[in-house]
Amino acid sequence: KAGVTQTPRYLIKTRGQQVTLSCSPISGHRSVSWYQQTPGQGLQFLFEYFSETQRNKGNFPGRFSGRQFSNSRSEMNVSTLELGDSALYLCASSFLGGGSGNEQFFGPGTRLTVL
Amino acid sequence: GNSVTQMEGPVTLSEEAFLTINCTYTATGYPSLFWYVQYPGEGLQLLLKATKADDKGSNKGFEATYRKETTSFHLEKGSVQVSDSAVYFCALTTQTGANNLFFGTGTRLTVIP
Numbered sequence: 001k002a003g004v005t006q007t008p009r010y011l012i013k014t015r016g017q018q019v020t021l022s023c024s025p026i027s028g029h030r031s032v033s034w035y036q037q038t039p040g041q042g043l044q045f046l047f048e049y050f051s052e053t054q055r056n057k058g059n060f061p062g063r064f065s066g067r068q069f070s071n072s073r074s075e076m077n078v079s080t081l082e083l084g085d086s087a088l089y090l091c092a093s094s095f096l097g098g099g100s101g102n103e104q105f106f107g108p109g110t111r112l113t114v115l
Numbered sequence: 116g117n118s119v120t121q122m123e124g125p126v127t128l129s130e131e132a133f134l135t136i137n138c139t140y141t142a143t144g145y146p147s148l149f150w151y152v153q154y155p156g157e158g159l160q161l162l163l164k165a166t167k168a169d170d171k172g173s174n175k176g177f178e179a180t181y182r183k184e185t186t187s188f189h190l191e192k193g194s195v196q197v198s199d200s201a202v203y204f205c206a207l208t209t210q211t212g213a214n215n216l217f218f219g220t221g222t223r224l225t226v227i228p
Contacts (some may be wrong), residue, residue, distance in 0.1 A: 004158070033214050043204065043218035056215050090158055094214055102214060106151075106158035 002027065004093050004107035012113045018079040021110045025072050025093030031055075032074040033104060034066060037088040046089075049074055078112075086114045117142050121205050121219030128195055128226050136190040136222045138179075138205035146207040148172075148181055148188040149216070153202045162190075162203070195226045 005024045013019050025032050034046040045058040049068035066076040072093075078085055088111050092104035122137040140146065147166045151159040163172030168183035177192045188205060205219040 031214050033216075035216075042220045043206075043216075045215040045217070048214045050214075058215065092159075092214075092216075102147075102208070103161055103164070104214060104216065106160070108156075108158045 004091055004105055006089075006091050006107040006110050008110060009108065010111045010113075012115065013081050014115050015081055015083060017081050018077060019081060019112060020075055020077045021089055021091075021112070023074045023076075023091030023093075023107060025074070025091075026095075026105055029093035029095050029105075030072055031094045031096065031104075032068055032072065033092045033094075034074070034076050035090040035092065036060075037090060037109070038084075038086070043090070046076065081114045083114050085112065087112060117146070117207060117209060117217045119205050119207055119217055119219035122222055124221070125223040125225060128224070130197055130226055130228050131194045132226075134190070134192040134195045134199075134224070136203055136205075136224070138188045138190065138219060140186050140188065140205075140207050142186075142207055142209055142217075144209050146209050148179070149206045149208075150177070150179055150188070150190050151204040151206060151218075153204065153221070155201070159204065195224070197226045197228055200224055200226050 033048040150162040165172040165181035
């Protein structure tokens with residue numbers, strides 16, 4: 001079974017631009033979560049989608065948005081990029097929509113650099 | 116609120132040494148606890164988990180016991196190998212029905228031959 005895939009793996013943008021990252025979950029998984037990883041803030045939860053609905057959202061500005069398609073693939077978008085948005089963006093999928101002990105499977109991440 | 120406090124790194128050990136990485140947590144409700152590992156250039160992999168008090172998660176020689184009385188979930192391994200060199204993250208989820216993980220800051224482990 002293929003794992004979680006994320007595209008692109010690397011991305012370089014300039015301030016003010018916008019970017020779209022893509023995540024394909026493991027086949028059969030309906031939940032997709034996004035995380036931002038930076039040296040200063042560590043791993044922080046962005047949002048989660050389940051069956052095309054955003055179920056939960058972390059403490060990020062409205063410039064960060066996402067969506068999920070009927071095939072469970074998800075995209076996240078960052079508008080008006082800032083230098084501080086440079087990070088590794090990780091996507092995780094899970095079979096269940098939540099609950100205690102639910103395992104999440106992570107993709108390799110997209111490394112975004114904002115110049 | 117929910118938070119995870121993890122032992123500061125980096126940690127450098129010789130091969131076959133004993134490993135302990137401390138992790139304590141604060142959570143609303145009754146959390147599930149996880150250890151994830153991140154190898155260079157890769158995403159996170161679940162190492163082990165525990166969902167209730169006194170549960171012991173184990174995998175690949177690593178162990179951690181869910182201690183509710185001390186709100187801790189320390190990671191241990193009796194004999195580390197060079198291939199264990201990675202960053203280790205302690206994390207929790209709560210029983211809200213959501214999938215968001217709260218992570219610690221991570222501990223970088225380097226094992227030297």
